[in-house]
Structure formats: C-alpha cells, structure tokens
Amino acid sequence: MHIETLKNACKGPVHAAGDADFLDALHGPLWNRLVPTRAPLAIVKATDEDDIIAAVKFARANRLKVAVRGGGHNWCQPSLRNGGLLIDIGAFTKVLSIDVDNRRAVIQPIISNRDVQAALNPLGLAFPTGHCPQVKASGYFLGGGMAWNPTVWGSGAESLEAIELVTAQGELITASETENPDYFWAARGAGSGFFGIVTKYYLKLYALPKAIHGSTSYYRLEDAPVIGTWLGRAAPGMSPSVELSQFIVQAPPHLREATADRNGWLCMVTGAAFDDTPEAARAALQPLETPPVAPLSREVATPLNFEMLFDGSGALWPEGVRARVEATFSNHDPGEMMQAVLPLLSQAPSPTTVFLFTIFCGPNVPAPQKDMALSMHAKVYGGPWTMWWDAKDDAANAAWHRDLITTLRPFNLGYYLGESNTVERPANAIEAFTPEKWRKLCDLRATHDPEGVFFDYFEGLSEP
Numbered sequence: 097m098h099i100e101t102l103k104n105a106c107k108g109p110v111h112a113a114g115d116a117d118f119l120d121a122l123h124g125p126l127w128n129r130l131v132p133t134r135a136p137l138a139i140v141k142a143t144d145e146d147d148i149i150a151a152v153k154f155a156r157a158n159r160l161k162v163a164v165r166g167g168g169h170n171w172c173q174p175s176l177r178n179g180g181l182l183i184d185i186g187a188f189t190k191v192l193s194i195d196v197d198n199r200r201a202v203i204q205p206i207i208s209n210r211d212v213q214a215a216l217n218p219l220g221l222a223f224p225t226g227h228c229p230q231v232k233a234s235g236y237f238l239g240g241g242m243a244w245n246p247t248v249w250g251s252g253a254e255s256l257e258a259i260e261l262v263t264a265q266g267e268l269i270t271a272s273e274t275e276n277p278d279y280f281w282a283a284r285g286a287g288s289g290f291f292g293i294v295t296k297y298y299l300k301l302y303a304l305p306k307a308i309h310g311s312t313s314y315y316r317l318e319d320a321p322v323i324g325t326w327l328g329r330a331a332p333g334m335s336p337s338v339e340l341s342q343f344i345v346q347a348p349p350h351l352r353e354a355t356a357d358r359n360g361w362l363c364m365v366t367g368a369a370f371d372d373t374p375e376a377a378r379a380a381l382q383p384l385e386t387p388p389v390a391p392l393s394r395e396v397a398t399p400l401n402f403e404m405l406f407d408g409s410g411a412l413w414p415e416g417v418r419a420r421v422e423a424t425f426s427n428h429d430p431g432e433m434m435q436a437v438l439p440l441l442s443q444a445p446s447p448t449t450v451f452l453f454t455i456f457c458g459p460n461v462p463a464p465q466k467d468m469a470l471s472m473h474a475k476v477y478g479g480p481w482t483m484w485w486d487a488k489d490d491a492a493n494a495a496w497h498r499d500l501i502t503t504l505r506p507f508n509l510g511y512y513l514g515e516s517n518t519v520e521r522p523a524n525a526i527e528a529f530t531p532e533k534w535r536k537l538c539d540l541r542a543t544h545d546p547e548g549v550f551f552d553y554f555e556g557l558s559e560p
C-alpha cells in the first residue's frame with residue numbers, strides 16, 4: 097500500500113497506522129468509551145463524494161477491505177475492524193434542502209436527530225428521527241430507525257424516499273423503489289453489513305404534531321411485573337399516537353428515600369402523545385391514569401415539544417459512558433419479562449444503566465412494514481442499556497449485562513441491529529432478520545459486492 101498515492105488522491109486528511117494523530121482520528125468520534133483495540137491500516141476523512149470514490153478505488157486496487165464510519169455512535173463499534181481502510185464521512189454535515197410545499201428534505205448523513213428536527217420545527221414540519229439528541233442520521237437509517245411516534249410514522253427508514261451512495265465499484269448512484277432498488281432495499285435495515293457508502297438521504301416529512309403531551313408515573317420496583325402486564329394489555333386499545341415505555345431507572349431526587357431499599361431503582365412509565373389538539377393528547381394518555389397499583393408519584397399530560405423530548409432522552413443516555421447494549425423484539429407480556437429479570441434489576445452495578453421496554457400502542461401492532469431489509473417488528477422492543485463511567489467497573493457491568501441478556505433470551509423474537517452487540521455475539525446479526533430477508537441480503541451482497549470490498553458483519557472483528 098502506497099499511502100502517498102492515497103493522500104494525493106484525496107482532499108481530506110489521511111491518517112496511517114503509526115502516525116502521531118492516528119489514534120485520535122480513530123477513537124475521537126466514538127460514542128461508547130469502552131473502546132476495543134481493533135484498528136485499520138489507514139483512515140481517510142472524506143470531505144466529499146469524490147474523496148469517497150477515490151478511497152474506494154484505492155482500496156480495490158490495493159486489495160484492502162473497506163470499513164465505514166458515520167457518526168461513531170454504534171454501541172458495539174463495527175466501524176473498527178482489523179486491517180483495511182476506514183472511510184470516515186464525519187464531514188458530511190449539511191441539510192441540503194427543505195421543500196416545505198412537497199414535504200421533502202435532503203440531508204447529508206452526519207446530522208443529529210436534534211438538528212434534523214430543529215431545522216423543521218419553524219416550518220411546522222417533523223420527521224421520525226431517533227430519540228437521543230446527538231445520534232446521527234447516518235447509521236440510524238441503515239439499522240432501520242427506532243423513531244419517535246413509531247406507530248403513526250413507522251420506523252425512520254420507512255420515511256426515506258431515496259438515497260445516494262458510492263458502490264463497491266466506486267460509482268456514485270441514486271437508489272429508490274424504482275432506481276437501483278436492490279441497494280434501497282438493503283440500505284433500510286442492513287446496518288453495518290451494508291455494501292455501499294450512503295452520502296445523501298431523501299426524507300419524506302410530516303406535519304408537526306400541534307399538541308405533544310407527556311405523562312410520567314413512578315412505581316416501586318417490585319410493581320414492575322404487574323405494571324408491565326397492565327401496559328401490555330392496555331396498549332392495543334390505546335391510540336397509536338402514544339409512544340409508551342416502561343423503564344427501570346434510578347429514582348429522581350424526590351423519590352430516593354422511598355426507593356432506598358431497592359438501591360434507588362424504580363419503575364418509570366412514560367407516555368408521549370403526538371396529537372393535534374390538547375384534548376386529543378389528554379384523551380390518548382387517559383388510560384395511563386388508572387393503574388392497578390398506586391404510583392409513588394406522577395405527572396399527567398404535560399405539554400412538551402421535540403426539544404424537551406430530546407433533553408429528556410439526552411439525560412438518560414449521557415455522553416462519555418462505557419456501555420453494553422442489547423435491544424430485542426418480543427411478543428411476550430412485558431410483565432412476564434419484568435418478572436424474569438426482577439431479581440437482577442436492583443443489583444445493577446451502575447446507577448447510569450437504563451432498562452427499557454417500548455410497548456407499541458394501537459390495534460394494528462405489529463404493523464406490516466414496507467418491503468425492506470429491516471425484518472423485526474413485534475409488540476415490545478427493548479432491553480438493557482448498561483452504562484457506566486470507570487474502567488474499574490468494566491467486569492462487574494459486563495457480568496451483570498450478560499446475566500440479564502441471557503435471562504431475556506428465551507423471550508426474544510430477534511434483535512435490533514442498530515443497538516445490539518454483533519461483535520461479541522455475531523449471531524445477533526443473523527437473528528436481526530427473518531430467514532428469507534437474511535438470504536436475500538446475502539444474495540444482494542454477493543451480486544453487488546462480489547469481491548467483498550466492504551467488510552461484512554463478521555470480518556475483521558477478533559482482537560489483534
């Protein structure tokens with residue numbers, strides 16, 4: 097490999113293994129601070145599509161495999177592979193256009209959830225972004241996209257109209273339902289196994305819901321199973337405009353004393369209603385006001401906006417943590433699953449950990465999805481987001497997380513590729529798809545990337 101040839105071909109910086117700034121360039125953009133030692137031979141920080149094309153062609157000519165880095169937020173860091181060339185598209189940060197009349201927008205991939213919505217708020221428009229403010233569109237769409245208002249807007253990828261991408265042959269193409277449909281099908285769910293580099297997303301926009309209201313209730317930890325069963329039974333009769341979640345989290349300050357016997361852990365239920373009038377939002381949340389056990393405290397139907405929703409999510413998933421995550425789909429009673437993990441929950445080693453089930457509302461759950469690689473849809477989504485700060489706590493958190501996901505495994509229908517550990521358990525990648533969609537994805541990869549230019553789910557992951 098002649099690194100000078102690569103440097104001459106690209107406008108953006110190229111960092112070779114061994115350069116003084118190599119590790120900063122490699123690890124700086126990663127969200128999860130539990131950083132493995134896997135490393136490429138070189139990194140290209142692409143400034144535009146031409147840089148990506150030049151880097152892909154260089155990799156082909158030098159028989160190097162290509163890894164891609166978007167926002168660096170994937171919990172298990174599939175952008176880190178042993179060997180090959182890492183193409184980092186972190187400079188693709190622009191909202192390119194917003195067409196208010198036709199409710200369309202075009203964005204580059206490295207725009208955060210908060211920034212996408214912030215550009216739309218003043219125009220009275222909205223988009224089904226992910227929940228945490230800093231996470232970027234790039235890999236969010238490729239995983240499928242667990243979005244706000246999911247039972248009305250669907251997953252984020254269902255609101256894509258087209259993408260632009262660089263192929264394994266180094267060509268810039270557009271893909272949609274009608275143009276290069278194989279790529280469009282695969283990009284909506286293939287996650288870290290996609291065989292191309294997406295440079296633009298074409299979004300279908302929605303009217304901004306005029307009345308977003310939220311209800312939050314806190315229950316004792318031991319009530320989590322009965323509350324889970326109640327929510328599971330209530331959800332089909334509730335309005336699809338409600339996004340309903342059951343959390344196990346640390347108590348807010350006013351409930352610390354009341355939960356001291358459970359190490360501060362409690363059960364929190366949130367409902368966010370995305371409606372057009374306050375009356376409709378309050379009515380949609382009303383079923384949450386008659387629980388089978390009394391809450392420790394509650395706030396009912398508070399007016400919210402997207403900024404406040406992002407602030408709330410951002411507080412639960414703070415920056416700078418070390419983390420292990422396993423998001424799964426299930427059709428089981430959430431109360432039954434809460435009962436199974438209850439003995440472990442009060443023993444969680446780190447107070448930053450979040451355990452979460454989203455219970456989808458409305459009569460048509462699971463709803464049919466568009467035909468795309470994303471396969472999983474079920475009544476319940478979630479699992480543990482195990483998060484801690486210090487390296488000295490790595491082993492305790494890893495052991496607790498392993499016990500929890502092993503306990504949940506019999507209930508799992510499959511995994512969410514965007515938020516599960518395909519590095520330590522490669523079977524999670526396969527189990528994120530139905531067998532038919534997995535076969536189709538493998539066939540498309542073989543057709544469109546026959547030389548294996550892009551790393552697949554499994555290559556380059558063992559620690560050197």
Ligand SMILES: Cc1cc2nc3c(=O)[nH]c(=O)nc-3n(C[C@H](O)[C@H](O)[C@H](O)COP(=O)(O)OP(=O)(O)OC[C@H]3O[C@@H](n4cnc5c(N)ncnc54)[C@H](O)[C@@H]3O)c2cc1C
Binds near residue numbers: 171174237238241243
């Ligand atoms: C705090 C937090 C909250 C989250 N909340 C949500 C949520 O609400 N909903 C949800 O669905 N997900 C959520 N996620 C998961 C997140 O969307 C995925 O992990 C996603 O992969 C992150 O995108 P990224 O571009 O940062 O990924 P990266 O880590 O940069 O990339 C991961 C892999 O994706 C592929 N990739 C990324 N971008 C491209 C591209 N442009 N072209 C080709 N391949 C690419 C590459 O194979 C790469 O190795 C959350 C993650 C975090 C850290």
